[in-house]
Amino acid sequence: MTVTELQGFLHGLPGVDQVGAEERAARLASRSIKTSAKAEAIDLAISMVDLTTLEGADTAGKVRALCAKAAHPDPSDPSVPKVAAVCVYPDMVEVAVRSLEGTGIGVASVATAFPSGRAPLEAKLADTRAAVAAGASEIDMVIDRGAFLSGDYGTVFEQIVAVKDACGDAHLKVILETGELVTYDNVRRASWLAMRAGADFIKTSTGKVSPAATLPVTLVMLEAVRDYRAATGRQVGVKPAGGIRTTKDAIKYLVLVNETAGPDWLTPHWFRLGASSVLNDLLMQRRKLSTGVYSGPDYFTLD
């Protein structure tokens, strides 16, 4: 496929009805999920969490603590499911892999000069290879937003292809950083661009830019993966990340997935929540449901 064809295809995608998308997301967010349905939703949401720590101040000790929490989110209650993956910087992958040995929890690593993506391609590929070599089973790459916004789709496409190649067997999640793409039309184009370049997952944001994940943006991306599967037969996952803090937020996303892409996506294999603080809120709500009294943050780990 030539660059001209790609550009023609992306600009030929139908525009997103902004008011309609926001209205639909708001309407789905008003669904009331209670009692047994809520209990199921909470467990599903916990099993979809990519427990994340992406700070300059991360230490091996902090990553080990996070891994312990990933395997046993609530040590006092063995019926709580484990999370889907732990997401760290490449240099912490080794620590995470060792801590999670035998738990079946994946290690995701951000790579390609996260979060800005402003580095030479060689550096990005080296970053990726290092993370994979250290044992990461999933790579979260960022796209070159500068190139995308200036219309240089070819560069963005080639970089994703190159990183996908460097990933080997590891799953590739492509971060669109929707907060910097400005319009829903751009989000739709970037989603298709990433999927056509071979992404296994498309992810909303790095969590370092505001706004991070929003419901309407996720709606647009879920429509894209649904349409892509209808067109090609290949299923691509979605991961909203950043700004998901409460159980209510998490459940809103689950409703959105079910109503937009369909129940096929309602598994940790095809849908993830990139977050850290939401896990404690999910655990607190879970305990409220099981004990009947409101719980407090004092009874769960800080992370």
Added chain:
Amino acid sequence: MSERMTDRLAVRKTYKLYIGGAFPRSESGRSYPVTDTKDRFLANASHASRKDVRDAVTAARKAFGGWSGRTAYNRAQILYRIAEMLEGRRDQFITELRHTGASKTQAATEVDAAIDRWVWYAGWADKITTVTGAANPVSGPYFNFSTPEPTGVVAVVAPDSPLLGLVSVIAPAIVTGNTTIVIASEPAPLPAITLAEVLATSDLPGGVINILTGHRTELAPWLASHMDVNAIDLTGVAHEDRRDLEETAAGNLKRVHHPATTDWADDPGTARMTAFLETKTVWHPVGV
């Protein structure tokens, strides 16, 4: 002109809840009618639900760090400011108290007493540490101090004395740095919400005092069982209901306060302040 004025529609105040410095309606959308002593309709008060309790506890917890971290001097200033603002609304409170059955003189006396009580407690902010704390003599090369620290989030079931009683239970809880969730008097909740309007304009950070109106028997058990509430004051709870609430409050070892007698005109003493203080003792090596 005068004819037009009499045609004017009454502009009635909507009495809402006070949570986190804002005035939301109850999450449940419910309200209940409040009447005066002659059964004439006064207003609809919000009928709070357990979710409003939950929101209020979250707001109180969020406000705790900032409020307890302020200097005692600053807390005193803010409490004094509340008294100043109350003074400015003296007439409004007198009118509201008269609806609850007080005579004009009784109402005026109660409002004055309530304002004086804020001022009295305001003065305690920077003195309570010296009165209840100590430098302890120990046989070793250490300085040894005991200092009182706030208990945390305090739930208060306010008594039916609509202003003086309310002020007398809130002020001692917050002056030492606690944050509170208050269930206002069930038959006379309106002065509590008017007090919230005073609080909202008195430099008091949002969430330090949260006021709910509604049914005590419905709301108090949720506060008593809440794991993120550190103490509960059962002053406004009927004697026969106290035992159950105490048992529930034991779930996370809450401090429970229930005074034997309550004559709000009496000298309050320091008992209500010390009820919600924890003593921390520090050993500090000498000469290091």
